[in-house]
Amino acid sequence: MKFNTKTIHGGQQHDPSTGAVMPPIYQTSTYVQSSPGKHKGYEYSRAANPTRTALENSFAAIENGTHGFAFSSGLAAIDCVLKMLNPGDEVIAGDDLYGGTYRMFTKMFEKYGLKFHFVNMENPKNIEPFINGNTKIIWLETPTNPLMKIADIEAISKLVKAKDSSILVAVDNTFATPYLQLPLDLGADIVMHSATKYLGGHSDIVMGALMVKDKNLAEELHFIQFAGGGIAGPQDSFLALRGIKTLHIRMQRHCENGMEIAKFLADHDKVKEVFYPGLENDKNYAVAKKQMKDFGGMVSFRLKDESKATAFKMLESFKVFTLAESLGGVESLVNHPVTMTHASIPEKEREKLGITNSLIRLSVGIEDIEDLIADLQQALS
Numbered sequence: 001m002k003f004n005t006k007t008i009h010g011g012q013q014h015d016p017s018t019g020a021v022m023p024p025i026y027q028t029s030t031y032v033q034s035s036p037g038k039h040k041g042y043e044y045s046r047a048a049n050p051t052r053t054a055l056e057n058s059f060a061a062i063e064n065g066t067h068g069f070a071f072s073s074g075l076a077a078i079d080c081v082l083k084m085l086n087p088g089d090e091v092i093a094g095d096d097l098y099g100g101t102y103r104m105f106t107k108m109f110e111k112y113g114l115k116f117h118f119v120n121m122e123n124p125k126n127i128e129p130f131i132n133g134n135t136k137i138i139w140l141e142t143p144t145n146p147l148m149k150i151a152d153i154e155a156i157s158k159l160v161k162a163k164d165s166s167i168l169v170a171v172d173n174t175f176a177t178p179y180l181q182l183p184l185d186l187g188a189d190i191v192m193h194s195a196t197k198y199l200g201g202h203s204d205i206v207m208g209a210l211m212v213k214d215k216n217l218a219e220e221l222h223f224i225q226f227a228g229g230g231i232a233g234p235q236d237s238f239l240a241l242r243g244i245k246t247l248h249i250r251m252q253r254h255c256e257n258g259m260e261i262a263k264f265l266a267d268h269d270k271v272k273e274v275f276y277p278g279l280e281n282d283k284n285y286a287v288a289k290k291q292m293k294d295f296g297g298m299v300s301f302r303l304k305d306e307s308k309a310t311a312f313k314m315l316e317s318f319k320v321f322t323l324a325e326s327l328g329g330v331e332s333l334v335n336h337p338v339t340m341t342h343a344s345i346p347e348k349e350r351e352k353l354g355i356t357n358s359l360i361r362l363s364v365g366i367e368d369i370e371d372l373i374a375d376l377q378q379a380l381s
Contacts, residue, residue, distance in 0.1 A: 003179065003248060004248040006062050007247045007248050011057025022241075025234045027127075028049075045231075047226050051234040055237040055241045056068040056230070058241055059210075063173075064178075067212050067213075069211075071207065071232055072206070072207065074196060074209075075100050076207030076230035078104060079228070080224045080225055080228065081192065082109050082114065087111075088114075088134055089135075090116070090135045092116075092117045092137075092139070096144035096145070098144075098147050100344065110158055116152055120149070121151040122149050135167050138169045141297060142181075146275075147300060147362040148275040148277055149284060149301075150288045152290075154167065154187055154291065161187065169183075169187065170192060171190070176292060177296075178247075178267050179251040180296055184213050189212065190212055192208070193208065193211075195209045196328070197326065197328030198247065198250070198251065198327075198328035199247065200240050201329060203328060203329035205239050217375055221310065239318070255297060256369070257332075257372060258296055260373065263344055266298065268380060270303060271380075274300075275300040297328075297364040298327065300337075306357060307357065307358070313335075318375055319375055320372060323336075325340055325341060327361075331367070332363060332364055332367060332372055333363040333365070336357065337355050338355060
């Protein structure tokens with residue numbers, strides 16, 4: 001199947017008992033056994049649930065994987081990956097990460113003996129000095145949150161595997177979605193999503209996803225998911241599966257609107273800098289064009305006036321864009337990373353990266369572009 005067909009039919013079958021086109025919501029915790037240990041494939045819903053299975057099959061299909069896993073949140077999915085490691089193991093991560101990921105790495109797993117190196121992955125060679133015998137995972141976002149940096153997944157995977165084939169390359173594909181790029185096809189071992197965002201697409205669930213191709217890796221992740229218990233429930237699984245069925249249509253409009261917004265901001269006299277890999281003068285344009293089908297709906301920009309008061313005044317003035325956390329829904333959202341999504345990153349680290357008071361992040365929705373531009377114009381004024 002091609003991608004648009006996969007979002008609707010990938011990994012799916014009609015309900016065998018009723019012929020229902022959509023998998024039913026199996027709101028059950030346990031399943032009858034005809035004899036001890038003899039059942040119909042389901043024992044207890046922490047291990048597996050038919051609605052979640054349908055979603056996990058869809059996850060695998062859209063990322064060209066063989067196994068998918070649905071978690072209670074994106075962070076629960078990341079937590080599962082890190083629980084494969086042991087004290088003394090090391091992770092090389094991108095230097096521009098979602099604040100919750102950075103917080104988990106530094107505030108939780110460092111306490112358990114893991115070591116993290118934060119590296120600018122725009123140049124794959126920046127990773128080399130940090131690779132050693134303890135390196136177990138390369139963790140990257142592309143595009144990054146919130147500065148929209150691009151990492152060359154194929155180049156990084158080749159470099160890492162040439163050094164040590166046992167090192168896992170994990171990609172947070174939340175911003176791009178499988179509509180725009182397929183990390184497993186580019187050499188990555190694990191793909192992670194905050195399915196809360198574009199996969200769900202309607203701002204009505206919180207969920208995480210992992211997708212892999214390797215059977216042994218899948219078995220290890222499933223064991224941790226089962227033993228740790230961070231699973232997605234059947235109601236949320238149903239909603240996520242519904243969201244995936246329109247992913248390709250939504251992403252087309254997100255991309256169209258994102259490009260128009262980026263161009264508008266780039267020409268505005270109150271905007272100092274725009275971060276969007278689809279602009280031809282963006283430093284990562286060539287790599288983004290090589291590995292992405294289009295450039296997505298996430299746009300960040302910096303105001304010329306760098307005071308927090310000016311940023312707040314603008315943020316409080318929107319009428320169509322909603323000031324809120326999260327991203328990837330059908331509605332357009334505006335976010336102030338310093339005080340919202342990236343507040344957990346120490347101020348010195350934020351400033352070093354360029355996450356400053358004048359930085360604004362947009363999740364461009366699928367509304368009429370004229371209304372979005374008019375709203376930006378009045379807020380900037």
